[in-house]
Amino acid sequence: MNGFASRLICLCCLPLAAAAAPQPRPAVTVFEGAASLNETCETALARARADADEIRAVPEADAGVANVLAAWDRMNIRLEDGIYPAHLQAYVHPDAAVRAAGQDCILAANRLETELFQDVALHRRVAAAAPADAVDRELRRTLLESFEDTGVSLPPARRARAKALLERIEALGQRFQSNLRENDDTLVFPASALAGLPDAYLDRVERREDGGIEVGFDYPEYFPFMAHAEDAAARERYYRAFVNRGGEKNLALLRELTRLRQELAGLYDLPGYAHYATRRRMVGDPATVHRFLIRVDTAVTPLARRQVGTLAALKAERVGRETARLRPWDKDFYLERLRQRRYDIDQEALRRYFPMPQMTDWVLALAADLYDLRFERADVPVWHDSVTYYDVRDAGTGAFLGGLYLDLYPRSGKYGHAAAFSVRSASTRAGRTPISVLVTNFERTGLTHREVETYLHEIGHALHNIVSGTRYSLHSGTQVALDFVEAPSQMLEEWARRPETLARIADVCPRCPPVDRELVERLNAARRLDRPLFYNRxxxxxxxxxxxxxxDPPDPMTAWAALEDATPLGHVPGTQFPGTFSHIAGGYAAGYYGYMWSEALALDMVGAWGDDLMDPAVGRRFRKVVLARGGEVPAADLVRAFLDREPRPNAFFSEVRGERE
Known part of the structure; x- marks a missing residue:
């Protein structure tokens, strides 16, 4: 299915014309309350049904590009204008009632999508429409696959069951996410448990009158604690609470999701959900995924076991024993000690090298030089006063390309990870310019080196959408194969690892301590320390x-305990990580391998820059050949066109083994 609800993208209301003039600056609708959101959502759904009626009324013999394919894209645009601002604000709006209304709107859009793609009359008209060229042909293929995946060709009883399953699966995924996002539980640690925690960390968390602290589960609170708190019992307590925060309720949802996905695959006479999902991706089938994962296992597992041994020895030395067992809540703490001992790297201390908001200036300056862009601050309505907005223009022509919102800092009820929401798509046919919203939970004073990589990663997603030059909105930006979508963003992480790019921080922050070549070498050496355990995870x-x-899927918790127990760190009885695994409760089911698959493509493509990551000719070529084409060209063809050869995973496996310089 194309996925109005599953893809983080939304759009605007325009009649389509072959040579439409670009719109002036668009903006994300900011809803003042749930009633406003509900009204916008209902209007968009009603308008989409009317658009579908017009397509359905086209005689099959007259079906063509303008009255079916382009008309469907116009319907998509008009629907996105109402649905995707609601989708975004289900994740970021400060008002819980608005967030809840946004979730309801997502589910309503998903029901409509299923209804449209199960409509036999609409399917016949799309099938009858003769494409005029390769882009039209790709749009037609995309739509026909969505019809098939939604069950249009199934016998009536199976089709009805597919509809019920798809709607239930989406509802369960949304509830799983909401349970995590709306979890406002906290932990209190007494002053006696705070040894080792940096002053900067203690200054930014909630302090209590008795000298203790109160913390939640946002990344800026959890990860520094685990890396620095000397009290092992406190680390264990936080670890257990963190991995159990989804609770039994999310485990129950995951069990039902697993069962329903298996049933959905069975409606198509497929052996399992992995066959249903991977047939539309670069890998093509589950066997290709398993072969890839075997190669990763062979490369990384022996290294991970050796690394656990090294950290266990460090723990034994620190606690004054001959031997010690490394526990999961020890990993980050002793990795941090090893980084400090070997390379004098302390992630928390690095925040002064990467201060905010100067890092935003640096990230945007890199992107501007790399992709020939210009970013201009502007005032637009926002959903929180910490959100900022930029017009994005082509540096050469001054043409307006799209809008970028930055929602960078944590707050209650906000999405707790990092993501780029493509809330409005591009369409040259409609003269339509896109909007991306970058959502993170960074510390306001500065970033760690890992967070610098995260910032570049997410800006990569945002720009993938903003520089789109696709004819149709349904192909815009990140609407590509799931096992390719991460590649352009993972590629951009490399810009956090090179002297020529990090030295440019001085341009936006002259008073910052210099990030010189010697520091960059230590950063990269320290980063390679955790590669074995990272890739093993x-x-x-x-x-x-x-x-x-x-x-024949197993019980989710039983399977997790067995698989985790076979890893070097083992499984901790009483912990329930699957209840927090939001990726596979949502759109990444049978797709999590895509992070490593995409990274193999990303690191191969990085090689095109050679020794100069700021080579503007290569950056502009990547923008034109890969980013601008979105999904109107199959991902494998985009990669081949940019590399001028078949992709190779050599750089990725060197990275996995910690050998890539």
Missing amino acids: QLLYARYDMALAAD
Whole structure:
């Protein structure tokens, strides 16, 4: 299915014309209350049904590009204008009632999408429409696959069951996400448990009158605590609470999701959900995924076991024993000690090198030079006073390309991870310019080096949408194969690892301590320390995801305990990580492998820049050949066109082994 609800993208209301003039600056609708959101959502759904009626009324013999394919894209645009601002604000709006209304709107849009793609009359008209060129042909293929995946060709009883399953699966995924997002539980640690925590951390968390602290589960609170708190019992308590925060209610949802996805695959006489999902992706089938994961396992697992041994020895030395067992709540703490010992790297201390908001200036300056862009601050309505907005223009022509919102800092009820929401798509046919919203939870004073990578990653997603030059909105930006969508963003993380790019921080922050070549070498060496355990964990996530999508899926918690127990760190009885695994409760089911698959493509594409990541000729070529084409060209063809050869995973496996310089 194309996924009005599953893709983080939304759009605006324009009649389509072959040579429409670009609109003036668009903006995200900011809803003052739930009633306003509900009205906008209902209007958009009603308008989409009317648009579908017009397509359905076209005689099959007259079906063509203008009255069917382009008309469908126009319907998509008009629907997105109402639905995707609501989708965004289900994740970021300060008012819980608005967030809840946004979730209801997402579910209503999903029901409509299923209804449209199960409509036999609409399917016949799309099938009858003769494409005029390759772009039209790709749009037609995309739509026909969405019809098939929604069950239009199934016998009536199976089609009805598919509709019920798809709607229920979407509802369960939204509830799973909401349970995590709306979790406002906190932990209190006494003053006696705070040894080792940096002063800057203690200054930014909630302090209590008795000298203790109160913390929640946002990343800026959890990860620094785990890396620095010397009290192992406190780390264990926080770890258990963090991995159990989804609770039994999310485990129950995951069990039902697993069962329903398996039933959905069975309606198509497919062995399992992995076959249903991967047939539309670069890999093509589950066997290709499993072969890839075996290669990752062979490369990384022996290194991960060796790394656990190194950290366990460090723990034994610190606690004064001959041997010690490394526990999951010890990993980040002793990795941090090892970084400090070997390379004099302290992630928390790095925040003074990467201060906010100067890092925003640096990220945008890099993107401007790399992709020939210009960013201009402007005042527009926003949903929170910490949100900022930029017009994005082509640096050469001055043409307006799109809008970028930055929602960078944590607050109660906000989406707790990092994501780029493509809330409005591009369409040259409609003269339509896109909007992206970058959502993170950064510390206001500054970033760690890992967070610098995250910032670049998410800006990569945002720009993938903003520089789109696709004819149709349904192909805009990140609307590409799931196992390719991360590649342009993962590629951009490399700009956080090179002297020539990090030295440019001095341009936006002359008083910052210099990020010189010697520091960059230490940063990269320290980063390579955690590669074995990082990729071993990614391998675990991917294998678990594929296990739940297998031909005979096991119980989610039983499968997790067995798979995690086989890793170097083992499983901790009483912990329930699957209840927090929002990726596979949502659109990444049978797709988590895509993070590593995409990274293999990303690191291969980085090689095109050679020794100069700021080579503008390569950056502009990447913008034109890959980013601007979105999904109107198959992902494999985009990669081949940019590399001028077949992709190779050599750089990725060097990275996995910690050998890539």
